Amino acid sequence: MQLFSQLLQNKKATVGVTILAIIILVAIFAPFLSEYSPTQRVGRPHQAPSLEHWLGTTRLGHDVFTRLIYGARVSLAVGFGAGLMITLIGTVLGIIAGYKGGVIDEIINFFTNLVLVIPNLPLLLVIAAFVGQASPPVIAVILGLTSWAWGVRVTRSETLSIRQRDYVKSAEMLGEPSWRIMAFEIFPNLISIVGINFIGSVIFAVITEATLEFLGLGDPNTVSWGIMLYNAQNASALSVGAWWDLLSPCFALALLGLSLALINFAIDEVANPRLRTGGMLGRWTRMVRAGEGKL
Amino acid sequence: MAFLLRRVVFYLAAFIAAATINFFLPRLMPGDPVQIMFAGAGSNLSMENLNALKLTFGFIDAPIGQQYLAYLQSVFTGDLGRSVKYFPLPVTELLARALVWTVGLVGSATIVSFILGTLLGVMAAWRRGTLFDSVVSLLSIFSSSVPAVVISLTMLFVFGYSLGWFPNGYAADPMLDPAFGWSYISSVIHHGALPMFTMVIVLTGGFAVTMRNNMINLLGDDYIVMGRAKGLSENHVMLWYAARNALLPTVSALAISIGTILGGSLVTEVVFNYPGLGNMLYQAILARDYPVIQGQLLIMTAAMLVSNFVVDLSYVLLDPRLKKA
Numbered sequence: 001m002q003l004f005s006q007l008l009q010n011k012k013a014t015v016g017v018t019i020l021a022i023i024i025l026v027a028i029f030a031p032f033l034s035e036y037s038p039t040q041r042v043g044r045p046h047q048a049p050s051l052e053h054w055l056g057t058t059r060l061g062h063d064v065f066t067r068l069i070y071g072a073r074v075s076l077a078v079g080f081g082a083g084l085m086i087t088l089i090g091t092v093l094g095i096i097a098g099y100k101g102g103v104i105d106e107i108i109n110f111f112t113n114l115v116l117v118i119p120n121l122p123l124l125l126v127i128a129a130f131v132g133q134a135s136p137p138v139i140a141v142i143l144g145l146t147s148w149a150w151g152v153r154v155t156r157s158e159t160l161s162i163r164q165r166d167y168v169k170s171a172e173m174l175g176e177p178s179w180r181i182m183a184f185e186i187f188p189n190l191i192s193i194v195g196i197n198f199i200g201s202v203i204f205a206v207i208t209e210a211t212l213e214f215l216g217l218g219d220p221n222t223v224s225w226g227i228m229l230y231n232a233q234n235a236s237a238l239s240v241g242a243w244w245d246l247l248s249p250c251f252a253l254a255l256l257g258l259s260l261a262l263i264n265f266a267i268d269e270v271a272n273p274r275l276r277t278g279g280m281l282g283r284w285t286r287m288v289r290a291g292e293g294k295l
Numbered sequence: 296m297a298f299l300l301r302r303v304v305f306y307l308a309a310f311i312a313a314a315t316i317n318f319f320l321p322r323l324m325p326g327d328p329v330q331i332m333f334a335g336a337g338s339n340l341s342m343e344n345l346n347a348l349k350l351t352f353g354f355i356d357a358p359i360g361q362q363y364l365a366y367l368q369s370v371f372t373g374d375l376g377r378s379v380k381y382f383p384l385p386v387t388e389l390l391a392r393a394l395v396w397t398v399g400l401v402g403s404a405t406i407v408s409f410i411l412g413t414l415l416g417v418m419a420a421w422r423r424g425t426l427f428d429s430v431v432s433l434l435s436i437f438s439s440s441v442p443a444v445v446i447s448l449t450m451l452f453v454f455g456y457s458l459g460w461f462p463n464g465y466a467a468d469p470m471l472d473p474a475f476g477w478s479y480i481s482s483v484i485h486h487g488a489l490p491m492f493t494m495v496i497v498l499t500g501g502f503a504v505t506m507r508n509n510m511i512n513l514l515g516d517d518y519i520v521m522g523r524a525k526g527l528s529e530n531h532v533m534l535w536y537a538a539r540n541a542l543l544p545t546v547s548a549l550a551i552s553i554g555t556i557l558g559g560s561l562v563t564e565v566v567f568n569y570p571g572l573g574n575m576l577y578q579a580i581l582a583r584d585y586p587v588i589q590g591q592l593l594i595m596t597a598a599m600l601v602s603n604f605v606v607d608l609s610y611v612l613l614d615p616r617l618k619k620a
Contacts, residue, residue, distance in 0.1 A: 113305070114305075114308065114309050117306070117309045117554075117596070117599055118312065118316075118554075118592075118596050118599070119557055119596060119599050120555070121554070121555075121557070121561060122557070122558065122561075123313075123316070125561075125592070126316070126320065126589055126592045129580060130320045130321065130324055130585070132583075207440075207442040207443075210442055210445075211442060211443070211444055211562055214444050215562070215565065215576075215580055216577070216580050216581055217580060229444065233566075238448075238451065238452055238455075238456050239456070246452070247449070247452065250444075250449055253442050254440075254441045254442075254445050257440035257441050258436065258440050258441065260440060261436045261439055261440030265436055
């Protein structure tokens with residue numbers, strides 16, 4: 001809880017959470033924000049931004065703004081869905097490997113290192129190509145199943161050091177079952193690492209979904225930012241001067257990524273006070289005096 | 296020595312794992328993948344070409360175990376089958392042709408951004424809390440969270456289309472004869488500059504923040520105080536006491552990120568229509584040219600493993616403790 005109250009005071013976190021909240025609200029209330037349908041022709045091809053079409057129209061005469069706010073739903077759903085899966089697998093395997101040790105650790109560690117040296121995007125390209133026209137939920141599952149290795153590595157090494165602490169030893173002495181120790185003694189102490197892993201995985205999933213769709217591996221009928229990029233690129237939007245078609249999803253992706261990254265950097269700063277900028281020594285002294293030195 | 300040997304065995308296992316994924320994926324597809332590809336490619340392949348295609352995926356009249364061994368054998372002898380789109384051409388030849396451009400682009404961008412990022416990180420850590428540090432932090436937040444495709448498209452829009460400073464595609468002027476004359480070389484540099492600069496923007500922030508955090512974590516250590524106490528200049532302590540020790544984890548971060556770097560280059564090449572692996576792969580995806588898509592996974596994995604091995608070697612050189620282990 002201390003982590004959260006400190007996050008509230010962090011400037012980066014405030015900015016990040018605000019932007020993210022706006023994007024989530026826009027995605028939820030998309031039907032109220034636009035009179036158009038995202039999949040219907042509502043204007044002439046490649047109309048420039050105007051009062052009628054705030055961000056212009058695509059080559060097929062779709063309203064760009066409408067597609068953008070509906071597309072936010074897909075990016076958020078894939079990002080958080082895949083992020084949750086990646087974090088869940090990574091955290092569970094990492095804690096088990098770090099706490100159990102022995103053969104279990106060696107097996108998990110071996111597979112983790114194996115997955116880490118096989119380049120991620122090329123692997124995803126091959127899988128998505130064989131799946132063929134992958135829809136957003138399918139992309140989310142593929143991402144979840146292939147991208148957990150980094151989380152395992154980080155969680156495992158942290159678990160290794162926590163395992164030696166007194167409270168874990170005493171729980172063992174009391175004969176608590178190992179799942180209980182892992183869930184209630186170790187996991188709560190990993191919360192900042194799990195948080196960073198989660199937000200990082202969401203960023204990764206948002207970026208990778210858009211990239212796969214941009215490269216032509218997505219389902220072209222989806223309304224998402226990646227498919228918008230793909231369509232705009234195919235319609236040579238830049239060379240015919242229809243920059244709004246291409247730059248709108250670019251801006252949206254950058255904004256979502258930046259908001260998440262700001263939150264992540266804030267968690268990192270709160271959890272690892274040495275990284276903090278701005279009068280570091282002064283803040284340390286204040287924290288120690290206020291009895292907040294231990295995190 | 297034992298350390299390096301263990302690594303080589305591990306890398307071999309990793310490469311076999313990638314090949315295994317390639318072997319089983321077509322077999323997990325519903326229906327006969329070769330038939331689907333045959334229909335999907337819309338090409339006029341003859342029956343004997345169909346057989347050549349089947350061989351590419353290791354479909355021979357034998358039990359699956361034998362198929363697998365035959366597939367591994369062909370992969371390890373450098374035979375990745377034939378492309379569907381450019382039919383008689385072997386995948387290896389197609390990829391090798393494209394790889395030259397990618398290596399040039401990725402290599403130069405990685406070197407520039409690693410040096411630049413490391414220096415920025417060192418100085419940001421040394422002057423932490425100042426405006427300079429904040430700018431570096433912002434830069435790294437930016438490049439770690441904004442997709443490479445977004446940065447590439449924006450750069451192309453601004454410097455390619457709007458300002459017209461750089462060409463919008465190809466690795467060189469297609470009118471020029473690719474001989475080693477100055478006009479050809481300058482054309483290559485002019486065409487490569489924007490994609491390279493884009494990749495530098497994508498990569499520098501990550502290196503900077505890794506280095507900055509590594510530095511900060513050891514700034515309180517005794518040997519830093521010792522360096523200062525000896526009366527050495529600030530710059531000397533910064534570079535030869537702090538940065539030198541913070542460099543080790545940064546180098547290993549570089550090895551792990553080679554895969555991401557190659558992934559980023561795929562996207563940049565597609566956007567800039569640059570004739571490297573990325574663009575070749577994009578064409579393959581559009582044509583559902585599966586052998587090429589599979590071939591790039593093996594090439595990329597090999598590149599990743601080799602660069603990891605190089606880092607292992609440099610570790611042995613940089614960290615004397617490992618020589619004994």
